[in-house]
Amino acid sequence: MGQYSEDFILTGKNEKAVFSLKVYRGDGMVLLAMNWKKGRPPRDFVGFSIEYKEPDGDRYYALKNRLSFLNQDGTVCKVAKSSLLSPFQMFRWVHFPRNADKNGAFVYVVKPVFMNYYDELSYGEEQRVEVVLHRETYPDCLDVAFTRGFISSQAFVDRFSDGGGVAALLPKDSKSGIDFVPTHPKAPTALSWMGFDAVEALLRLLDEAIADRTAEVRVVAFDFNLPAVVERFIQLGERLSIIIDDSAEHNEHDSAESIAFERLLSSTNGKAKRQHMGQLQHNKTIVVNGSKVKAAVCGSTNFTWRGLYVQSNNVVVVRGEEAIKPFWDAFENYWNCSTPRFGKTSSAQWNDLNLSGIDAQVSFSPHSKDNALLDAIASDVANTESSLFYSLAFLAQTTGSLKEEIVRVLEKDDVFVYGISDKRMGGLNLQKPNGNLMPVYPQAISKNMPEPFKSEPTGGGGTRMHHKFIVIDFDKPTARVYLGSYNFSGTADRKNGENLLLIKDRKVAISYMIEALRIFDHYHFRVNLAQAEEDNMRLFLTKAPRTKDEKPWWEKFYTDPKKIKDREMFCKE
Numbered sequence: 001m002g003q004y005s006e007d008f009i010l011t012g013k014n015e016k017a018v019f020s021l022k023v024y025r026g027d028g029m030v031l032l033a034m035n036w037k038k039g040r041p042p043r044d045f046v047g048f049s050i051e052y053k054e055p056d057g058d059r060y061y062a063l064k065n066r067l068s069f070l071n072q073d074g075t076v077c078k079v080a081k082s083s084l085l086s087p088f089q090m091f092r093w094v095h096f097p098r099n100a101d102k103n104g105a106f107v108y109v110v111k112p113v114f115m116n117y118y119d120e121l122s123y124g125e126e127q128r129v130e131v132v133l134h135r136e137t138y139p140d141c142l143d144v145a146f147t148r149g150f151i152s153s154q155a156f157v158d159r160f161s162d163g164g165g166v167a168a169l170l171p172k173d174s175k176s177g178i179d180f181v182p183t184h185p186k187a188p189t190a191l192s193w194m195g196f197d198a199v200e201a202l203l204r205l206l207d208e209a210i211a212d213r214t215a216e217v218r219v220v221a222f223d224f225n226l227p228a229v230v231e232r233f234i235q236l237g238e239r240l241s242i243i244i245d246d247s248a249e250h251n252e253h254d255s256a257e258s259i260a261f262e263r264l265l266s267s268t269n270g271k272a273k274r275q276h277m278g279q280l281q282h283n284k285t286i287v288v289n290g291s292k293v294k295a296a297v298c299g300s301t302n303f304t305w306r307g308l309y310v311q312s313n314n315v316v317v318v319r320g321e322e323a324i325k326p327f328w329d330a331f332e333n334y335w336n337c338s339t340p341r342f343g344k345t346s347s348a349q350w351n352d353l354n355l356s357g358i359d360a361q362v363s364f365s366p367h368s369k370d371n372a373l374l375d376a377i378a379s380d381v382a383n384t385e386s387s388l389f390y391s392l393a394f395l396a397q398t399t400g401s402l403k404e405e406i407v408r409v410l411e412k413d414d415v416f417v418y419g420i421s422d423k424r425m426g427g428l429n430l431q432k433p434n435g436n437l438m439p440v441y442p443q444a445i446s447k448n449m450p451e452p453f454k455s456e457p458t459g460g461g462g463t464r465m466h467h468k469f470i471v472i473d474f475d476k477p478t479a480r481v482y483l484g485s486y487n488f489s490g491t492a493d494r495k496n497g498e499n500l501l502l503i504k505d506r507k508v509a510i511s512y513m514i515e516a517l518r519i520f521d522h523y524h525f526r527v528n529l530a531q532a533e534e535d536n537m538r539l540f541l542t543k544a545p546r547t548k549d550e551k552p553w554w555e556k557f558y559t560d561p562k563k564i565k566d567r568e569m570f571c572k573e
Contacts, residue, residue: 008507012110012127019048021110021127022571025507026514027137027144028100028197033092033570034110034127043552044544046115047087049123052097055104063088063095069119069541076538085121087113089541089553091567094518096148097133105130115544135197137511141355142318142503144511145197147301149312149519160190169194170305177225177305178256194309198301201315202308205286206232208293215239215290218331220283220497222485223302225256234267243334245281245497246274256304278339278366278495282485285499287327295319296327298362298499300468300485311466312391312519314483314512316501322354327499330364334497343368343494350502358505365486365498373500374493377470377482378402384409384472387416387569389516391467392488402488416569418520420467467519471512475572479509 012021018038024031034048051060065086068077077086097106108131112124136143160169168184169191171177184190191199209215210232219233219242233240242264244250250257251274265272275281284307286297301313318324330347337345348367353360367373378401381388388409410417469483486492486500503509542553557563 008510010129010131012129014125014127017112017125017127019110019112019124019127020571021129023108023129023131024510024514024570025131025133026094027146027511028133028135029094029096029514029518030106030108030131030133031092031094031514031517031570032108032110035091035567035571040558041112041552041554042114044114044116045112045552045554046121046544047083047089047113047541047553048091048093049083049087049111049113050093050095051084051109052095053107053109054097054099055102055106060107060109061098063093065541067539067541069543076540084113084123086541087121091554091557092517092570094514094521100133101135103134105132117546119543135200137508138355138358140319142316142358142360142508143201144508145201145315145317146515147198147308147311147313148194148196149310159193160184160186170309171225174223174225174256174304174306175254178227178230178259180227180305191309198313198315199308201317202286202297202301202303203228203232205288205293205295205297205317208295209239209288209290210235212288212290212292215288215293217241217289218285218287218328219243220281220285220331220334221245221257221303222280222282222284223250223257223304223307224260225304226308229303230260230263233264237267238269238271240264240268241271241331241335242268243273243275243281243283243331245276247276247280250276273335275334275497277334277342277497279491280495281334281497282487282492283334283364283497283499284485285327285331287324287331289324289328294321294324296324298327298484298501300466300483302466307466312515313466314469314515316483318353318355318360320355326351326353326362326364330499333364339366339495340368342366342497343371358503358508360501360503360505362484362499362501365493365500366495367493369494372493374488374490375401377488378405380472380480380482381405381409381470384412384415385478386414386473386475387471387513388419389417389471389474389513390419391469391516391519392419392421400490416565418516420516420520420523467515469512469516471509471516474506474509474513475569477506478504479506480504481509481512483512 008025010023019034019036022033032050050063053060062082062084064080065083065088066080068081068086071077108129109126111126114122163185164183169182169187171180209217217236217240222245224244244257244261249255261272261274284302288295296318297315299315301307301315307313333342333345333347342348343366347364348371350361350363353362363373382405409415468487469481471481473479481503484500486498492498545552557567
């Protein structure tokens with residue numbers, strides 16, 4: 001039987017199984033990592049099947065694989081099949097359970113799959129793990145929530161391409177978003193799927209604030225055009241005070257931000273203000289202070305259609321009187337201070353959130369020369385001991401100490417590095433000989449992609465990968481993650497209004513590690529698909545070798561340095 005626990009790392013306990021299984025709990029998702037126990041797998045091993053059962057469920061559901069073995073006539077199978085028939089030829093997999101918010105334990109069962117000379121499949125001893133996936137990371141204390149960020153995906157195409165697709169779900173541009181109403185027949189389902197945990201966490205808190213008639217709310221917004229948020233802000237009336245960015249196009253009279261400002265200026269009776277600090281007021285924060293609700297929202301997610309339904313983003317919610325104080329104070333300092341003055345306030349220092357059992361701090365930009373943080377963060381990255389995961393939206397355009405340290409860490413043979421940037425990093429190789437990978441970049445599947453894949457929507461122009469986080473040494477007690485609206489650039493440090501959190505907590509670090517991994521895998525696969533199209537290749541599963549010269553699918557995981565690192569990293573003791 002597997003191990004039952006509410007912990008965030010669990011292991012299969014079946015000693016008879018020929019492989020090990022380690023399961024990492026993320027937020028709304030799990031990472032399953034497998035490795036062969038002794039030596040290399042046999043040549044007839046063709047992958048892993050994965051099944052799961054929901055809490056209080058009476059049946060198991062097999063995860064599906066879009067890649068299959070070739071049909072008997074040699075053609076590519078175009079239908080996703082159960083992993084019992086089309087096993088995953090990977091040593092790890094990230095899964096989103098359909099109903100991740102159910103109370104109780106999800107049961108995962110993983111089996112090795114074998115193929116004989118006649119292409120018949122058989123199954124080895126299973127590993128089994130039970131894991132609780134309640135949505136809140138630390139209930140009533142700290143919650144990490146992610147958008148799905150999968151509009152450029154086969155899953156989106158399968159679910160929502162009919163009924164008008166993206167055009168019926170999202171506005172054509174940011175200006176029209178302020179009054180946009182979706183016409184897609186499955187709009188509520190589609191938007192819930194696209195927004196995932198993040199939109200639920202954000203709107204739930206705003207509804208709590210509306211219900212708590214004693215609650216005062218403070219908001220700082222950058223991009224801002226989502227009617228569901230604007231309408232809730234209006235409902236708050238004079239209990240709301242809000243700052244909205246007015247840089248560049250945001251200051252145009254017909255921008256969504258300008259229209260929202262005029263509406264809120266009226267509903268709040270004048271408690272609305274425009275600013276851009278030294279360059280941008282780039283924050284995305286909400287603070288609620290009431291007798292029943294004391295909570296703050298921060299992270300990378302703009303209160304927009306793109307921010308919640310197209311881009312890969314994160315929202316962090318902290319709760320408690322002491323936890324919200326730095327956010328409340330920062331709002332007051334933004335409201336009253338110029339850029340130079342703000343950098344001299346306590347908000348520009350690290351402020352402890354005083355969360356029970358969690359080492360978490362927050363700091364706000366713009367910083368002064370004396371309390372700037374970028375070089376200190378770069379120094380922390382330089383001290384990485386085992387692993388570095390990052391998702392940095394504008395790393396391709398960034399210069400300075402942090403980018404330099406990431407490049408140096410990539411050269412270290414003993415550090416495992418995975419990263420994603422919104423665009424290719426110029427002048428650097430994607431593949432490194434030491435087994436580390438340079439940042440991959442978002443890419444949708446376009447027309448004429450290799451079978452069995454269909455073309456995907458891009459969700460319009462602009463950034464799709466919008467996260468800003470760095471995870472250091474997730475596998476150690478010193479695990480830590482930097483996150484927020486802060487783009488890890490000189491501008492973010494010294495000019496913009498930004499929020500930056502440093503959380504030294506392994507559960508939170510693992511949650512962000514899994515998010516980095518699933519985004520990296522999602523788009524790295526698309527980069528490979530583009531290469532397959534260029535080379536006129538088909539994509540399908542590898543059958544068991546028939547001759548001595550044929551290689552099994554798993555050979556590269558025991559000979560390629562980067563794949564060896566990948567296989568060993570997540571299952572090591």
